[in-house]
Amino acid sequence: MHTTPGPPAPPSLLRRVPPGLWLVLLWLAVTVYTLVMDTRMMDPWHFVFGGPRSRMTGWPMLTVAGALVAAAGLLTRRTLLALALLLTGTVVTTTGISVKDIPLLQFLPVIVALCYIAATRPRRTSAAAGAMALGVLIGYALTRSLLGMPVEVSTAATVVLTTVVAWLIGNSIRQSQLHEEALRARAAEAAVTAERLRIARELHDMVAHSVGIIAFQAGMGGRVIDTQPAEARRALGAIEATSRETLSGLRRMLGTLRRPVALEPAPGLADLDRLVATAGAAGVRVQVRRLGEPRPLPGDIELSAFRIVQEALTNVVRHARTDRCRVTVGFGEADLSVEITDEGRGPGDGRAAGYGIVGYGIVGMRERAALLGGSLTAGARPGGGYRVAATLPVPAPVAAVR
Template sequence: MPASATSPLLKRLPPGLWTLLAWYAAAVAPIVEYVVLTPRHKYSLSYPGEGLDPFGARALLTLAFALVFAAAALTRRRAGAAYGLLILGTVVSTVAWRQDEIPPTQFLALDIALCHIAATRPRRTSLTAGAAALAVPVGYLLVRLWTGNGSGTASEPFMALTVVIAWLVGHSAHQARAHTEELHARAAAQAVIAERLRIAREMHDTVAHSIGIIALQAGAAARIVETRPGQAREAMLVVEREGRETLSGLRRMLGTLRQADEERSSAFPGGEPAGHGHARASRDPAPGLADLERLAATTTDAGVRVEIRRLGGHRPLPAATDLAAFRIVQESVTNVVRHSGADSCRVDIDHRAHELLIEVSDRGPGTGTAGDTGYGLVGMRERVALLHGEFTAGPRAGGGFVVTVRLPVPAAADATATGARVLATDGTGGR
């Protein structure tokens, strides 16, 4: 159902129409009461029965109706000009009836138009319109005082008060709309920043490990290419394999980023979907804990032996948790290769009742600390925070470094689909 079908009447009708209805209702009421119907009184100080007898009076009243109708039509496009026509039509109406003040009910239309201008136009424009509205009753009051017809209770102070209230209401609506737009813009900017951080973190985790392995293998191959060509060839094959896997990961990531555009393009039957290669890459399964053995084999070939120890009853994990766990282990192992100076490290994966415990430790002489400002630890900490887990990293007793992560795991039913994907990917049930 369209949103307009359930929106309030105040929002469905344009402001110009509300102004027109209010003014016409106030202008037609005295015509019906004092001209069309039989007068219940012999005279009226505001609307004398013979007030519209002259042709000129009827012509002026017709002109006033036309001016107000034109003002209502111009309200959206030229609010300032429309407001001027509305004031002029109101003044002409009082001249037609030979009145010395504007009836408060008819002045209500000016307040409605002023409220709309203050809510939708710049402050300078709304202040100008408000000053013009205040000038009208002040002008009538001065004319009455100058002509000596100042007896009775004047309605001008009341009308001036309605002008101030209408401007304040409209200006408050204008400020509320501006504040809402600012909040939306700020939320959009924060979403962009968060997405950039996620992409940067994913790029770092995907590329840093592979590039480190490639650098080690390429350096080793360069040193032994003449003395041990067979081992040099195996090292270069590892470089080739890591390069291809890194490229595949980048394509999968770019495919995910392009997915929204492709879905938008598919909404048009005649449109040609873009980026078929990226779409195919985005359907590749994301890495998870089932890929740790492959990670360990690659790192071991680079010279750092990785021992994986799985504890607890293995069960499927949600996709986000599975990917984050793999990236955390990958980054921790990369840090061991780069900074620890150790020739081995151990990865403990403990599936507990309601959480997943990950611990990556080494006994190298490296100087890494928990306060390390590198992007690796920052990225791991952010991943854990997004999943409402716990992250600690620092030197371990007896030497070396240890990274400990606790990730909450929901009920097994929430991860059934992920478990099927993991089993299909690993082929061994992840053990």
């Protein structure tokens, strides 16, 4: 029963939160944590900023920093501008809380933002963002050193290394995503190529078989039209029937391509009687033997067996110069065997030369067998005639798991 897929499930609440809001919340968390720890380590008179004088300038600086970070959270689509505002807000925050260097915890929002940028933006943008972050860290340390202020080299080096590692992690995530997209594109391209080859093979098998029958009937009708009008009329009727059947097959295939949902069943071993009738109309009697116990087989195996028999019978009609041939289908336990033999006398048995080297008949049959892990041999028989034999492995049925 055909079911229509429902609408996709809405994203979770956490995924609905934009990255900019997460950035602002992270800055608030680390800033509040720093203020609380400062309050615990200092006496109540110094409060947060070390004294009344610094307190008078600290709160306004934190307010400005918060405004800059909030603006950065709103401008996430303008990546470099948002990062510049975030870096400026981080420097203002560090100055406001009166610490020697930019601490790792206070620089954490920038590190997270840089990792996100490297994972989601092109290499040029992420490299510029990384250069901006490192430039601010190094410039802040150099400025303090030039002004005679103390600089904690170990703290600055730790923050710089952490920033580089964050960019590398984000860049590796980006490269992994690009690699997966390339693999999916290649898989889609390979699937399209395989489908085109399958369609081309089906068209070749169907059209070549029908055109071979039509050419044979037209030649025979032309030779007997004056002496045996009844035979000529029969040949013309066979040409008409074969032509109509071929056109119907082409229409079905085109309809399948336009409407992939309405697939028609592919031909299989049950349709061998149709091939026998077509070859009989062309003047070749076909004897079909079935060895073993017939059973349902996978569709690709039955289709390949049918096409191999079809191509071989086409060669018999066009090249064998005989009025009879034999088709043997063997149902083995682990494989399916197909053999087509005749006792014809072609010109130097041109099937071996014309179809094995120049044409595509034997090559196409070998490809079909090889795609299923089987094999195909074709060649002249020692006692005269021609033989095509194919063996197609049949996969063992998978037991149902209860």
